[in-house]
Amino acid sequence: SVLADNQYAVQMWTRNEQQANEINCNHTNPRFLPDVVLSSAISATTDMEEAMQDAELVLVAAPSHAMREVVKQCKPYYRKGMLIVHATKGFEPGTLKRMSEVIIEELPDCRSELSVLSGPSHAEEVIQKSPTTIVIASYNKASAERTQDAFITPYFRVYTNPDMTGVEVGGALKNIIAVCTGLANGLGLGDNAKAALMTRGLAEMGRLGMAMGAHPLTFAGLAGVGDLIVTCTSQHSRNWRAGYMLGQGKALQDVLSSMGMVVEGVKTTQAAYQLSRLYKVEMPITDQLYEVLWNGKNPKTAVEDLMGRMKTHEMEEVAHNPNVTWME
Ligand SMILES: NC(=O)C1=CN([C@@H]2O[C@H](COP(=O)(O)OP(=O)(O)OC[C@H]3O[C@@H](n4cnc5c(N)ncnc54)[C@H](O)[C@@H]3O)[C@@H](O)[C@H]2O)C=CC1
Numbered sequence: 001s002v003l004a005d006n007q008y009a010v011q012m013w014t015r016n017e018q019q020a021n022e023i024n025c026n027h028t029n030p031r032f033l034p035d036v037v038l039s040s041a042i043s044a045t046t047d048m049e050e051a052m053q054d055a056e057l058v059l060v061a062a063p064s065h066a067m068r069e070v071v072k073q074c075k076p077y078y079r080k081g082m083l084i085v086h087a088t089k090g091f092e093p094g095t096l097k098r099m100s101e102v103i104i105e106e107l108p109d110c111r112s113e114l115s116v117l118s119g120p121s122h123a124e125e126v127i128q129k130s131p132t133t134i135v136i137a138s139y140n141k142a143s144a145e146r147t148q149d150a151f152i153t154p155y156f157r158v159y160t161n162p163d164m165t166g167v168e169v170g171g172a173l174k175n176i177i178a179v180c181t182g183l184a185n186g187l188g189l190g191d192n193a194k195a196a197l198m199t200r201g202l203a204e205m206g207r208l209g210m211a212m213g214a215h216p217l218t219f220a221g222l223a224g225v226g227d228l229i230v231t232c233t234s235q236h237s238r239n240w241r242a243g244y245m246l247g248q249g250k251a252l253q254d255v256l257s258s259m260g261m262v263v264e265g266v267k268t269t270q271a272a273y274q275l276s277r278l279y280k281v282e283m284p285i286t287d288q289l290y291e292v293l294w295n296g297k298n299p300k301t302a303v304e305d306l307m308g309r310m311k312t313h314e315m316e317e318v319a320h321n322p323n324v325t326w327m328e
Pocket residue numbers: 015032061062063064066069070087088089090121122123124260261262264
């Protein structure tokens with residue numbers, strides 16, 4: 001919709017024939033965005049060749065577990081010079097790769113034209129043209145700026161950032177903390193607990209991100225704290241809602257099937273648990289959520305275990321900084 005507002009003719013690809021017909025005939029997409037009329041500049045097809053044949057820019061927003069499969073389908077129609085943008089928040093299950101790594105493996109020639117679009121941006125609000133800020137990260141400045149120009153509108157303000165790793169890791173990890181804050185609300189815990197999870201969650205997002213090569217300041221930006229705030233507090237968040245239902249005692253499988261949409265935070269918790277061991281980084285909140293989601297731990301016990309951890313400094317970097325001294 002943002003691209004259509006910027007005068008692009010938008011061709012959507014979907015594997016669902018009925019959804020394509022609905023978009024082409026009625027300009028609606030009722031399962032995903034009920035009560036919304038789409039721009040007539042948007043059409044849909046189930047034929048990838050048709051979708052990509054004249055494309056200047058390809059935006060991929062497949063769930064993380066399906067990214068490789070979808071990019072493989074794009075591969076025969078890819079042309080050098082096309083801008084490739086992804087908006088997916090997660091890691092590839094099993095390989096633990098970031099989405100840009102998966103895309104570059106499948107389309108090695110696209111590296112300098114590849115960007116990630118991330119930040120606080122629930123689709124339900126973007127479609128209403130509610131003011132939204134977002135970040136585009138790319139290895140290449142010219143590609144970041146071309147992509148920024150393609151998306152920027154008076155209601156959709158786009159910034160650029162050269163830190164692809166930080167933007168991707170921030171966008172993925174905030175979903176873990178959103179599930180946790182939903183869980184805390186479902187358990188009846190208060191605002192203090194929510195603020196604690198968001199703040200200490202941001203600390204562990206940054207720790208893993210930096211170990212993976214990200215710039216720490218990216219976590220103070222839109223793809224870090226910005227997306228963390230919206231996902232932990234918005235009625236639109238699927239990750240928060242999933243956590244809330246778990247906190248109310250529903251089983252994970254029932255929660256996921258009732259949602260009918262992707263809840264990236266579940267698989268991302270497993271990936272982050274594995275990455276934290278690979279990079280030897282402490283992620284106590286992620287560890288507890290992993291035990292709840294994947295090993296059936298009682299969430300109340302998980303909260304007790306988090307609160308009962310050995311006492312420590314708030315920030316090791318500050319506590320051990322020779323320029324910051326304690327008073328005797
Ligand atoms: N919904 C939102 O507001 C935002 C979502 N995202 C990210 O975008 C990604 C997708 O999320 P949503 O569109 O919200 O999820 P969704 O669950 O609403 O839609 C996912 C779509 O992908 C299709 N799909 C699933 N597996 C597929 C496969 N193997 N091949 C082809 N198509 C497949 C589904 O049929 C569905 O149409 C996620 O990584 C999410 O974190 C990012 C920013 C905002």
